[in-house]
Amino acid sequence: MGLRRTATTVAVYAVAYAVLQQWGFALARGDSGIALFWPPAALALVMFSLTPVRHWPALAAAQFAVNVAGNLGEGTPADASMVFAAANVVEPMLAAWALTRLRRPDSQGGPAYDLGTLFLAAAAAAVAAVIGAAGVVWVLDAPVTAPLAWRAWWAADTLAVVSLAPLLALCLGPFGRAPSFGWLRHLSGRTLALAAAAGATSAGVFRDDVGFLDGLAAVGLLVPLLLLAAIVGGFAGVACANALAAAIAAWYSAAGEGPFAGAATTPEDAVFEAQVVLGSFVAAALLVGSAVARVQRSTRREVALATEQARLQASQRATESISRQEHRRRLLSESVQALAGALAPRMRSVTEVWEVLRAVMPGMLLADRAGVSLAGVQATQDAVPLSVGAPSITRSGGWTDVAAQVRDREDRVVATLEFRWSDDAFDVDTERALRSVLTIVEQVLHRAASAAAEREAAAASAALAHVASGVAAARRVEDVAACLSDHRSIEAEGAWCVLLEPSGGVRLVSDGGGLPTPPDRLVHLAAHGQVTVEGSAPCYVGVPLQVAGELLGTAIFAFPGPVDPDRMALLAAVADVGAQGIARARAYEREHETVVTLQRSLLPDSLDAGGEYDVAVEYRPASSQLEAGGDWYDVIPLPGGSLALVTGDVVGRGVGAAAVMGQLRTACAALASTSSGPAELISRLESFAAAIEGADFTTMVAVFVDPVGRTIRYTCAGHPPPMLLTPGRAPSLLDGTRSAPLGGPRRSPRPEQTAPLDHGATLVLYTDGLVERRGESIDCGLERLLRAADDLDGAAPDDLVHALLAALTGDHAPTDDLVVMAVRFTPLAHAVFTSLLRADPERLHPMRHALKDWLTGLGYGEDRIGEVLLAVGEAATNAVEHAYRDGEPGEVQIQAWVGPDDALVVTVRDFGRWQDLPAEGLRGHGARIMQALAQVRTVRSPAGTTVHLRFSSPAEVAV
């Protein structure tokens, strides 16, 4: 609290005190000059009671000063004034202090308290009166005895306190707070009337000019009025009535009027009597008023308590009601959620949704009964639930029945959702929850229906894709039919494929699936290209297999029940795919036949080569029409009795590859006779192949066999190496000459290797179909080949070929073209002339004679012998003159035999190195002579030179 407010409060107090003090002075009576009624005492008591002790000095000082000033103003000497002031200050402080001691914070008050308060106030006045009386008697030296002075002082203060303090206490608040008069508004009219009556009565009694209320007895009239005021108006009422009655009485008494003035002997006695009577009345009334007020307070509290209790109970009841409602709502909400939860995973099929609803609904929505009844139409597959209608609510007999109809696309009722509640159980919340349930059911049904539709569509497309992929991989008509008959993918119980044979017949490819074959009638109908549906369990559906209007056959499916239009569409699509597959397979088969026919026509008819060698060959076209064609083999007799053995493999398959093969084979045969060796042959063939589309990367192996010289030369262009079987030895691969296929990248000339060829040896040439297996290194295949040939070195070529085929391919149809060729070189025995001579011209003559004898033995004529001797002589002369020019003369080998075509073949072979070739001109006559008399082929190699001379048979010459 600020100093300013304290000062203001103190100042206001001082002013109020001064005002009441002047009122008190005005009521002074008698010789003592002591006031009959001293209002400031009441103000001081109330004020100090309401003021914290720390502000008391300020209050006291202000009051002291005002009091001193007032007394001085009344003509009282200074010393007396100060004593009076001291007494007036001591009195309220003493009373206030005592009262704070009496009052306990938790005190509810009561009659004892009220009495105590009155007593303390009176006691404090008594103490102050001692001081005041002393001042009056001894300081002022007034003509009054001390007891009288004390009595007058005490009575004036006490009466003022008792009659005015309650009123002041109602008006004044705590220290520093402005006075409030709001309590006045709460006074009832009756209270005010009683207070006024008390005031008026007091005036009537104490005013002498009001005759009819004179006499002491009239004073008694105040008693009922004051008590009534107390009873009716409580503390406030009695405070008003007391103050009014006492103030008026004091006023007239001070003026010497009133019943006591006449009755008493002295004015002092009269005053005192009046004071005592008034004080008694007022105090009694005050006690009553206080008691009434207490009763009123307690009643109010009780009422308030009761009201509060009632309010609490009401709110509790409300809360309970609300929480019951909440609980109910929660149950409803949980019920709805439970339904949604149970339905959510079942949104895949409408049937499942119904099942869940049937299981879950009976306990739903706090209903007494709930369920779903399916309409008959639900049984048909095309009844797709679409909407849940608005619920119809009917109340009768204490029940509320709700029904909601589920309708399909055609607005047919599919099902009805039914609920029953007792009337009091069906409220707004239930209805709201019900609508949620209906919404959920609708959504779930909707999604389930569309999910089922989607799934069916997906299954249909998956089935179609399954059939399509199977058909795409199928090469043969039977495979396509098997794909079509794969009934599982289209959920049929069985499937058959009826094919119209090109010959006009009907072929039933039966799958069965445990079902009896479709009725003959159906097969018959199907063969006429109509979609037919027959039977119901099983239900047979025949769908024609047609491509571009051509009927190929019919696919027949068996289903356990009726077939819906969607499935019919799927079957039509499957049949369409199948028909195209069959058409394609037939085309493949035709092409395969074409390719194989072409291939076979392009390969050599017969390799029967006469007595020099035995040959066996096996060509197996790939079983798959797409893989056939492209492999070839050949045995090419070369001038001079040599042989070129060739196998090759053209990249690519089919007619194109076969055609390329044909060209290459022809070219190869033509080039072989003019090639010095296999490497040259392949190089020349490569140049030729460069102009043929599709010939690039052809692989081939070429082996040049010199049966007389017993050597072979070979090279492999991207082709697996040939195998050489020599009697008494392990099979070996003619390796070491691998190079790129035709047209492939190559830096150096093609390598060529020479190997000896023993009597009875067998060469095996083949294409990769024999040794290659999918997912396996070719080395494994070669290993297998060597193992298979291990003990076959003595076998005849025919047996060898079949043994190898059996060992390497088993009974499986080859997936790739396959060629195996075996060539065994038989010992020539007497049918050969051999002469080995030193490279000396002198040795030529004996050689000629020996040859002449041999030829004569063969029955050759003289002229013919002369020609042979001339040509061979020339070749031998060349060898003698040129082969060993640098060093020691080597040897020259001359061999002669009669070939399979009765042609005479002579080879002249040296083992040296020709430094210079025979010059042209005169010295070139030798070559011209040889060429004129025989087919000449000269093969040079680092190992030497061989000149092949082939003399046509006598028959040819004759022609």
Next chain:
Amino acid sequence: MSRADFTFRDDAGNGLVVLEGEIDVASADRLLEGILAALDGVTATTLDLTLVTFIDSGGLRMIHQVCRTLAAERRAVVVIAPPGGAPRRLLELTGLDDFVPVKDW
């Protein structure tokens, strides 16, 4: 033993060389020397190949050599090779009959 040989006869400046046997590279050089030596001083020569049983390009070269030498010395030369015989066939075969005067007998 010689497998090829010749006889020479001088008939009033007309020399007759009769070759016989097998004339090959081994015998050609020896025959060439012998024949040229024998024909020294002879103005006209007849080379008779009728008795030759074998002749190859080496022999032919020798015959051609003889003819060329005589022609260079302006001496006449004629080769007798009966049709059907080995020498005649060889001459025709090699086209040498265009360069050498060949007579049937």
